[in-house]
Amino acid sequence: MVPAGLQHTPSRESTPGLNLERLRTYLMRYGLTLDQSIAPKRFSAGYGNMNFLLNTKEKPLVLRRPPLGPVPRGANDMSREYRLLSGLHPTLPLVPKAELLCDDLSVIGAPFLVMEYRPGLVIGAEISSDTVEKWSGTEPIGHALGGRIIDVLARLHAVDFQACGLGDLGRPEGFVARTLRGWSKRAHLSWDGDAPGDLTALAEWLEAHQPEAIGPSTLIHNDFKLDNIILDPERLEPRTLIDWDMGTLGDPLYDLAVLLSYWTEADDPEPMHQLRQMPTARHGFPTREEAATLYAKACGRALHEFTFYRVLATLRIAVVFQQLYRRYESGGTDDPGFARFDDLARGLLHFGLQVAREHYY
Structure with a gap:
């Protein structure tokens, strides 16, 4: 199920913000197999961080990374977010479970985290x-x-x-x-x-x-x-x-x-x-x-x-x-x-x- 707020990414080779081959190799270290037959889909809402729906053979996941281009110091902090998710999820179940944190820039060019995917409805400027x-x-x-x-x-x-x-x-x-x-x-x-x-x-x-x-x-x-x-x-x-x-x-x-x-x-x-x-x-x-x-x-x-x-x-x-x-x-x-x-x-x-x-x- 793909919720509103996602836009389809045309192909694996044209996914700005992701290097899919390096990401696939990285995920395999943690027992996750990226399904190469389904291109990641980017959540289209917002002006800041980039969010992608990843289909792995084990379960769907969300990858979150800073926006492209220069990022102000202290902004879009993936490490901070990972810590918050990890600390809050057991106490406040509304907070999604964090799965992985990667600060190796050679993987996709920026730090990123991977968290559980929960499908649902996102309401922005309008209610349909x-x-x-x-x-x-x-x-x-x-x-x-x-x-x-x-x-x-x-x-x-x-x-x-x-x-x-x-x-x-x-x-x-x-x-x-x-x-x-x-x-x-x-x-x-x-x-x-x-x-x-x-x-x-x-x-x-x-x-x-x-x-x-x-x-x-x-x-x-x-x-x-x-x-x-x-x-x-x-x-x-x-x-x-x-x-x-x-x-x-x-x-x-x-x-x-x-x-x-x-x-x-x-x-x-x-x-x-x-x-x-x-x-x-x-x-x-x-x-x-x-x-x-x-x-x-x-x-x-x-x-x-x-x-x-x-x-x-x-x-x-x-x-x-x-x-x-x-x-x-x-x-x-x-x-x-x-x-x-x-x-x-x-x-x-x-x-x-x-x-x-x-x-x-």
Whole structure:
């Protein structure tokens, strides 16, 4: 079964990102036989890491590797992701089982990991009409999905990371201040000395509004959103939580704010609709404020000074899209869709200021 979100790779000889002969030899060392009659298929969603469905004679597997071209230091960390999967899978079964980690660049030209494959439904910018028509729940499909997204996040933040052997994964002390410094630095590098006025204003607001008291740290995903949850196609229950290369220990309110930075509402300004990350502006999804309230109730956690986290997460997503634009501008990708990301990033900076002024939640 091949889920939505995969694109067929025409032949074994034309699989960018993989050297199939060397990969076949590597897998054989671990008792896995790559089926050479079926070409790997690449998951087509996302702008970052590359994911391939591998058919081996033993079982289907997923190979995950960094994107082609230069990778920023510390980004797309396969070793970190492998450690997280290995530690979390026994405690949080939504996390897939890691099978192999390879840091030998001679195999496919980059580090990679291999993990179990769990087929299912991935929902990105839109919910297909077929999925909507099949929905048999008594509540709107978006209301059900919104609640399930929040439930998964709450379950993640309840994990005992010490018991999982992940107590030294990151540096939770000073997480918020360090995160603010990091994204501010990336922002100025991304605009290369030509910082928009909204970026300057946003950075000044964030510096002036850092929370004084921060609650207990938890394990955080750091890019938690709907398309990183693989769903049962019929019941839409979560099956798998993926994309762990940025996972760390930190402030759970930041994880919630990152989720809400993708959460578009019907009356949002145009840049939020141009994100096209989650279908939350339709189908009866909760609003951002309602989703945050659901989270607070599920975790028993107060949302103190949450506007700061929302603004910080909006800065983050603006910088991410500006970094993608710079990759396009420098020739790192020829995808014409990246050409619009400069305007999108600037629009998100302006939206961040509106959130800071409490014009939007």
